Every structure is written in C-alpha cells, then in structure tokens.
Amino acid sequence: MNSFTFEGFERATGVAGTRNHLLVLSPTGLTTPLGRRIAGRLRGAIALGTGHGSGLLGEDAAIHARCLAGMATHPNVGAVLVIGADALRIDPLVEAAEAAGRPVAGLCLDDFGHDALSLGDAALRAAAGLLKTISRQGRTRLPASQLALGLECGRSDPSSGLIANPLVGHMADAVTDAGGTAIFAETTEWLGAEALLTARAASPEIAAAIRNAALRREQRAIAEGMDLTYNNPSLTNIQAGLTTIEEKSLGAIAKSGSRTIEGVLAYGETPPAAGLWAMDAAAYAPESLTGFTAAGCNLALFTTGVGNSYTSALMPTIKLTANPETARRITAQLDFTAEAVFSGDEPMERAARRLIDQIAATASGELTFGEILSDCDEVIGRYGAAL
Secondary structure: OOOOEEEEEOOOOOOOEOOOEEEEEEOOOOOHHHHHHHHHOOOOEEEEEOOOOOOOOHHHHHHHHHHHHHHHOOOOEEEEEEEEOOHHHHHHHHHHHHHOOOOEEEEEHHHHOOOHHHHHHHHHHHHHHHHHHHOOOOOEEEEHHHOEEEEEEEOOOHHHHHHHHHHHHHHHHHHHHOOOEEEEOOHHHHOOOHHHHHOOEOOHHHHHHHHHHHHHHHHHHHHOOOOOOEEOOEHHHHHHOOOOHHHHHHHHHHHHOOOOEEEEEOOOOOOOOOEEEEEOOOOOHHHHHHHHHHHOOOEEEEEEOOOOOOEEOOOOEEEEEOOHHHHHHOOOOOOEEOHHHHHOOOOHHHHHHHHHHHHHHHHOOOOOHHHHHOOEEOOOOOOOOOO
8 A cells, every 4th residue: 555645743753743732731630620721711722631649659650640741742732731739740741841842831839829710810821822832833744654543443343343443454554564653452352362463573572461461451350350241342342243352352453454563562651663563551442542642643543333432632533433324323423434345335445545545634634523522531541549
C-alpha cells in the first residue's frame, strides 16, 4: 500500500499534531472542576485532570505522573495551562511542557490565598494569551511517518474479528511501513492468542514479556475469584456472538496487523522508536485509550460491533464498524463503515484505501463524530488503594 501525506502541526519529536489544542491540565482533584470552568470559557480549549492528588502511592503515583506528563507534552497540544493545589504538583508538568517546546503557564492555589475565584480569573487571562499564541500556528504537509496510531476495539461482535479489526491491521502495517508508529493494548484480550503474538516478537525477551503480561492479567482475575466469562467477553459481547475470551482475543489481535512487535510498553509509556508496539493495559476502553494518549499517539482507530460512542479527548478517534445493521442504525457515531466488505460487495483492499483516505482527512483536521458531540474524556488507570 502506497504511503500518504496529511496536513498537520510539526513537532520536534517527529510525531505531528493532528490537532493544536489549548490544554487546561489539573494534576489535583481540588482544581479539576475549576479547569473545566476555565476551558468552558475558551474556544478550542480542552480540560483534563484527575480526581486524585497527594494520596496516590507507588505504581499509581508513578503512572499518574507519567500520564499527566504525557498529556502536557502530547503532540495534539499546542499550549498548556497547568493549575493545581501547590507548586509541587504543577512544576514538573510545566517543566515537561517547556522542554517539549510548548507555550505554558502554571498557577496554583497556594499563590492566591487558596481563593479559587482569584486563581480562576488569573488562569483565564493566562489561558486566553496562550490560545492567542497558538492561533498563529498553521498546518504543513507531512509524511505518514509522523503518525502514531492507537488501536482499540469495544463492544465487539463477530464482524469485528472477521472484517473491522483486520482492516485496522492493514492500517497498522501501512503506517509502520511508512516509518510511523502503531500501538495495540487490551492485554486480557491476548489470552488464547499469545502464540500468534509471540511469533512476531522482535526477540525472545519480548516474546516472554508478551506471555508474562497476559499471564499476570489472568492470574489477577483468578486471585480475585473472577471468571472472565461475563466480564471479558462482556454480556454485550456474548449476546452479539462472542462466547469465550479466546474467540474475542483472536479477533482483537487482528488490529495489530502482521509486522514485527518491537516491545511491550508499560501503561502510558512513550515508545522509544517508531514501529509496532504492544502496551500492557486494561481492556476497558476509557483506560486503554488514555494509555495511548499518554504514550503520544496522535490518532486512534476504534472498531465496534454493536456500537460504542466513547472516544479520546486528545486523539481524534475514528470509530468504525463492519456490522451492516450497526452501520444502518448508528449514523452520527461512526466515521467509517465497511459493511460492504462483510457482505462480500467490496474487496478488503478497496476498503483499506478508503480508510487510508479517512485517516489522512482526519489527521488534516476533519472532525470525528466524537469531537463534534464532545463524547470524549481521558481516564487514567488505577491499580491500588490511596492514603
């Protein structure tokens, strides 16, 4: 499949911005509502944050720090306003944004006598200035090597594994062949398909990491007395025709395409190089998509069988299906349909060319339905108790 280009915002990291948002970022739950109020006053601003703060411990604290820094430096973020309870929480994010070359301002409650209204007024003024600055930036023609795709599926059915996920796999191959990046996750949905993934690992050590990541998820479920049936696959999956985790996994991993797997990333970890990467992450879409966001993916492909409206706030999320009934029923949620491939009326290769065109258009600024309807968020995964 020939390479392609798109119109994006060039970044020093080599992964382009497909958007140029002002991000209002709150690393503490105390100021997250204020962040939403500020962003609500500003055209094109996005408010993100966490409901947590100083009580996070160990792995949770490290993951939140990594994910928040990933949001502050995300390729689709043109400038950042960081607000928080104190300098201890905001300074590392301000420094990360500055190092990434982003215009940034940081304000905290401690500097305003703990008066959220005073902080809000100053923050709104600072944010307006940042938005003015990035409004002067324009798109430029860029190669597909500057794309980083997050690959997701949700509320799957047999059409997902048969058509939609293999179609996304073609996109993973096309982008990585062009020198770009693709990441797949949903570790629970490697169970039963581990041998197919490990056969594509770049080394025996990476193959072992894939097996061990899947085994840890399975052992965690067993330790909690959980039968994966009715959890993954969910009741919705089962009603749609997927009855075992093995059936779901064999369809799910088709999103990864056919190329060599370069390594296994931790949740929210940025890949050290281009290529195809696995991420050890929860299967639940809000957490999984945020793992891709924090890792620096600038666009997501999200397949669904029966319908799933959730999308990422920072990555334009192309929602697609191959289920003919779903394609007819949900018209303001799906950005791409391949029901003609499912019915045998369109070759997979032609649908792949159409999807390449859709990726290029979306990366160049065409809005997805998730963006239009603001049916989006970012949710950082949690792994333990807090103080």
